[in-house]
Structure formats: structure tokens, C-alpha cells
Amino acid sequence: FYTAHILLINCLVLGFLILFSFLFSGDVVEFHGPEGTGKTEMLYHLIARCVLPKSGGGLEVEVMFIDTDYHFDMLRLVTILEHRLSQSTEEMIKQCLGRLFLVNCNSSTQLLLTLYSLENKFFAHPSLCIVILDSISAFYWIDRSNGGESFNIQEMNLKRCAEFLEKLVREHHLALFATTQMIMQKSSNSTESSIPLKLLCEADVEYRPYLCKSWQQMVTHRIFFSKQCNFSSSKTFSIVSCHTKKNHIIKCSFSVAECGVQF
Amino acid sequence: MGVRTGLCPGLTAEMIQLLKANGIVTVVDLVSSDLEEVARKCSLSYKALVAVRRVLLAQFSAFPVNGADLYEELKSSTAILSTGSRR
Numbered sequence: 001f002y003t004a005h006i007l008l009i010n011c012l013v014l015g016f017l018i019l020f021s022f023l024f025s026g027d028v029v030e031f032h033g034p035e036g037t038g039k040t041e042m043l044y045h046l047i048a049r050c051v052l053p054k055s056g057g058g059l060e061v062e063v064m065f066i067d068t069d070y071h072f073d074m075l076r077l078v079t080i081l082e083h084r085l086s087q088s089t090e091e092m093i094k095q096c097l098g099r100l101f102l103v104n105c106n107s108s109t110q111l112l113l114t115l116y117s118l119e120n121k122f123f124a125h126p127s128l129c130i131v132i133l134d135s136i137s138a139f140y141w142i143d144r145s146n147g148g149e150s151f152n153i154q155e156m157n158l159k160r161c162a163e164f165l166e167k168l169v170r171e172h173h174l175a176l177f178a179t180t181q182m183i184m185q186k187s188s189n190s191t192e193s194s195i196p197l198k199l200l201c202e203a204d205v206e207y208r209p210y211l212c213k214s215w216q217q218m219v220t221h222r223i224f225f226s227k228q229c230n231f232s233s234s235k236t237f238s239i240v241s242c243h244t245k246k247n248h249i250i251k252c253s254f255s256v257a258e259c260g261v262q263f
Numbered sequence: 264m265g266v267r268t269g270l271c272p273g274l275t276a277e278m279i280q281l282l283k284a285n286g287i288v289t290v291v292d293l294v295s296s297d298l299e300e301v302a303r304k305c306s307l308s309y310k311a312l313v314a315v316r317r318v319l320l321a322q323f324s325a326f327p328v329n330g331a332d333l334y335e336e337l338k339s340s341t342a343i344l345s346t347g348s349r350r
Contacts, residue, residue, distance in 0.1 A: 074337050100330030109291055113324040116294055
């Protein structure tokens with residue numbers, strides 16, 4: 001499983017086609033970090049990898065993108081696809097985009113109801129095997145405020161979403177990628193984290209979990225995004241990937257260029 | 264979002280009363296519950312409940328759009344305006 005974890009990152013970096021379906025099915029990957037650390041850009045990189053034809057280094061699979069932040073940039077995705085394709089005709093771009101489905105949700109209730117109604121989509125499209133949720137933490141404060149005094153009511157919608165997502169992942173052999181904002185400072189109480197403190201310190205990562213337990217327990221890989229301080233003017237970002245069950249980490253750096261993510 | 268009459272054609276006032284009596288008050292409650300069990304506990308028709316669930320989901324959930332269609336729409340509705348800045 002240690003090699004499987006390295007290969008997950010390699011898949012993102014280099015796109016080993018053969019191993020993709022073996023590794024990813026059933027995986028729930030969380031991209032966690034503060035704003036401006038490249039999480040959404042990494043998602044575009046992932047979408048491109050998925051929808052590009054095999055001749056273009058892609059996987060030709062369909063992707064469901066659930067946008068709760070309302071900041072999906074189609075033109076940015078098209079730019080990245082154009083850079084990846086050796087001959088990018090309008091026809092080819094449209095063919096790639098035809099493998100992407102987008103849906104916007106404006107509340108945790110709408111997210112839950114949308115997930116229920118999307119179930120049919122997965123039955124109808126067997127090549128739809130990737131679900132991206134950007135971001136799952138978008139309604140955290142709204143839910144807290146609507147739930148009154150009871151934590152249970154506050155977390156109820158997200159808990160149901162997490163449970164239903166787990167069912168979808170399991171029954172349709174999907175891979176789920178979700179982003180979460182880092183909205184809390186590191187807690188001095190180390191028992192809150194599901195990842196051992198020693199491991200987090202080693203990885204130099206600030207992490208304070210705040211979403212419901214149902215979500216935290218279903219995540220198989222947690223990837224921490226942060227800005228790297230360096231002396232050159234170009235911005236680089238770093239990711240630290242933690243396998244939640246096996247407790248080992250992998251570190252990697254990347255930068256964002258016109259053509260997308262570059263490792 | 265409470266379950267109330269007029270929300271969808273198949274949802275009658277007596278259905279709503281029966282559902283309320285069994286703890287189903289909001290749209291989310293109804294849509295998340297096991298309809299076979301609800302049909303049994305409230306003595307309602309399973310088919311009617313399934314139909315109501317389908318209509319409610321169609322009404323309240325967001326509809327997925329295909330990327331190619333969205334791109335077409337964007338091309339026809341987007342104009343790039345120069346800010347005049349030289350940078």
C-alpha cells in the first residue's frame with residue numbers, strides 16, 4: 001500500500017494510465033489548504049488528465065464536477081486542454097469537454113438533494129467514475145448558524161451528504177476528490193486530529209479538522225496544500241499527501257503556469 | 264423546506280398529515296427516508312411516494328450541465344473587454 005500511495009501521486013504527476021482505475025476506485029481524496037494554494041488549479045490538472053483522449057495522455061473518462069463555490073472557470077480549463085493537445089481543434093476540445101458534467105449547489109440542502117438525483121446519472125454513464133466536489137466546506141458556517149444550538153442539527157446535512165457520497169463511491173466504484181478550506185488555526189489540542197501529531201510535524205503541516213466525523217472517516221488520502229517560501233519571484237506551492245490509514249506521507253512541489261500545473 | 268400541499272401534484276393534504284404524524288416534516292426527511300418503510304408505516308402507496316420523491320428531486324436539486332454545452336454558451340455570451348492597461 002505504500003507503493004500504491006506513491007503511485008497515486010505519480011498518477012497526478014505523470015498520469016500512468018494502466019494503474020489509474022486500479023488505484024483510484026474507492027478512494028476519497030481531500031485537498032486541504034488555505035485559499036490561494038493551488039487546490040482548484042490542481043483540480044483543473046486532474047480534469048484535464050481525465051477528459052483528454054488517450055492519444056493526448058488522458059484517460060477518456062467522464063468527470064462530475066460539483067461546484068459549491070461558483071468559481072469554476074471554463075476558459076481556464078480550455079486553455080489547459082489546448083496546451084496539452086498537440087493539435088487542438090475546436091472539435092477535439094468539445095469532445096473533451098463533453099466528458100465533463102458540471103453542477104452548481106447553493107446550500108447543503110441543495111447539495112444533498114442534488115446528490116440523490118445524480119444517482120441516476122451514474123447508472124446511465126458507466127464511464128463516469130470521477131466525482132470532484134469543490135468545495136465540501138463551502139456551507140460550514142451557514143450550517144453552523146442554521147443549526148441553532150445543536151451540533152447534531154448543524155452537521156446533519158453534511159453528515160447525510162458524506163454518507164450518501166460513500167454509498168455512491170462504493171456502489172459505482174468512483175473516486176471522489178473534494179477540497180476543503182483551511183478555516184481554522186492549528187489547535188493546541190492534539191487529540192482532535194486523526195493523523196498522529198508526530199507525522200504532522202514531520203510533514204510541517206497545520207491541520208485542524210472541523211467537518212463532521214462521517215466525512216473525516218471516509219477520507220483515504222488527505223493532501224495538504226501550502227505556499228512555499230522561496231527567494232525567486234515565481235510562486236511555488238507544495239503538497240504533502242497523507243494516507244489516513246497507513247500513516248505515511250509524500251511531499252512534492254509544483255508551480256502554476258499558463259499551461260497549468262507544473263511539477 | 265417543509266412538506267406542504269401545492270409543492271407537487273401527487274402530494275395531498277392527507278398524505279402530508281400522515282407523513283407528519285410519522286416524523287417526516289421536511290423535503291429532505293421525505294427524500295432521505297426508506298420509502299418502503301414509510302409506505303408501510305403511513306399506509307400510503309409506495310408508487311405514489313416514489314412519484315412524489317422523483318418530482319421533489321427534480322424541483323429542488325440542481326441540474327448538471329454538459330461541459331461542451333456550457334462552453335458553447337460561454338462562447339456566444341462572453342466578450343473580452345480590454346482594460347487599456349499596458350501590463
